[in-house]
Amino acid sequence: MQDFLLNTWYMVAWPHEISTNLLSRKLLGKAVLLTRDGDGKPVVMRDRCPHRFARLSMGERKAESIVCKYHGLEFNFLGQCVNNPYSDRIPSGATVARHPAVEKDGIVWAWFGDPEQADENLIPDFSAADAPPGGSYITGYTPLKANYEYGTDNLLDLSHIEFLHTGTFAGNGVIFGGEHSVKQDGDRLMSNWWMPNARCPAGLDQILQLETVDHWLDMRWNAPANMHLQIGATPPGQPREQGATFEQVHCLTPADVDETHYFWSTNSQYPQPEEYAETFRELVRAAFEIEDKPMIEAAYENIGDDFWSEKPVSLGIDAGGARARRIIEVMKRKEAEVVS
Ligand code: FES
Numbered sequence: 001m002q003d004f005l006l007n008t009w010y011m012v013a014w015p016h017e018i019s020t021n022l023l024s025r026k027l028l029g030k031a032v033l034l035t036r037d038g039d040g041k042p043v044v045m046r047d048r049c050p051h052r053f054a055r056l057s058m059g060e061r062k063a064e065s066i067v068c069k070y071h072g073l074e075f076n077f078l079g080q081c082v083n084n085p086y087s088d089r090i091p092s093g094a095t096v097a098r099h100p101a102v103e104k105d106g107i108v109w110a111w112f113g114d115p116e117q118a119d120e121n122l123i124p125d126f127s128a129a130d131a132p133p134g135g136s137y138i139t140g141y142t143p144l145k146a147n148y149e150y151g152t153d154n155l156l157d158l159s160h161i162e163f164l165h166t167g168t169f170a171g172n173g174v175i176f177g178g179e180h181s182v183k184q185d186g187d188r189l190m191s192n193w194w195m196p197n198a199r200c201p202a203g204l205d206q207i208l209q210l211e212t213v214d215h216w217l218d219m220r221w222n223a224p225a226n227m228h229l230q231i232g233a234t235p236p237g238q239p240r241e242q243g244a245t246f247e248q249v250h251c252l253t254p255a256d257v258d259e260t261h262y263f264w265s266t267n268s269q270y271p272q273p274e275e276y277a278e279t280f281r282e283l284v285r286a287a288f289e290i291e292d293k294p295m296i297e298a299a300y301e302n303i304g305d306d307f308w309s310e311k312p313v314s315l316g317i318d319a320g321g322a323r324a325r326r327i328i329e330v331m332k333r334k335e336a337e338v339v340s
């Protein structure tokens with residue numbers, strides 16, 4: 001079966017990562033060029049000149065085009081060759097694949113499949129996780145040496161915070177006092193934890209000024225690996241609206257079969273006290289980079305064969321990641337049927 005779903009939206013960058021410069025990023029096994037056109041709109045195209053396959057990202061950027069650094073063919077941002085320095089004639093086949101791209105909710109999305117099917121309405125809603133006016137907002141990027149579905153396993157099974165995040169968000173039995181559910185709604189999954197009378201999680205304790213709260217972790221998954229996490233806490237017994245939340249992006253995009261771009265962010269409608277902001281930023285970064293990343297990478301290295309043939313033990317709490325794999329398998333099979 002094909003390695004990746006194609007007819008779907010992938011997060012390819014944070015908006016601040018791309019400018020009029022030429023950024024090359026490996027996505028779905030191929031070098032891809034990320035830049036902005038003259039109107040500032042994101043441009044996502046194959047980072048490969050059709051002549052002798054030089055990287056266009058090594059070329060010269062002009063206002064609305066790129067000149068290949070190798071032999072000088074010039075391409076506009078639709079991927080059309082607009083100048084051949086050796087002739088008035090544009091050679092046939094001198095085009096570069098341009099992929100539909102959209103900037104929405106503080107995320108740059110791209111579609112690598114059939115451009116005709118690239119419907120922006122299919123982009124999952126991350127509006128709650130965008131930078132809130134006057135609030136706090138942290139974005140991060142962590143490369144993982146692992147297949148993206150192993151990152152999904154980590155994020156859809158947050159029981160691991162009890163053991164793995166003891167140096168940052170420290171479990172202290174919070175998870176074991178809670179209830180977990182996995183629900184499927186079409187191609188979407190919800191993997192949620194509800195933990196009444198729990199210790200207030202780091203960060204929200206600064207906002208709520210409470211030690212004990214009703215606490216929830218609501219994780220929504222959309223294929224292939226675009227996840228939104230709401231971390232919430234409210235005074236015990238009170239409605240959720242009386243509490244406070246962090247809204248987080250956790251998007252995993254394959255660089256290749258064995259490598260993944262992990263984009264993450266966290267926001268709060270409440271500005272964080274300046275003296276605490278840096279501590280919190282470091283805490284979040286450490287959780288993903290010092291605790292999650294080495295564990296996911298080492299576990300992935302430990303797999304000799306494909307996931308299912310290794311016969312993974314099931315604990316129930318891990319159902320989200322398993323279901324996500326099944327949904328992706330079905331989607332890939334459907335995609336392959338249409339193509340063949
Ligand atoms: S490789 Fe680009 S012009 Fe030759």
Ligand SMILES: [Fe+2]
Nearest residue numbers: 154160287292
């Ligand atoms: Fe984690």
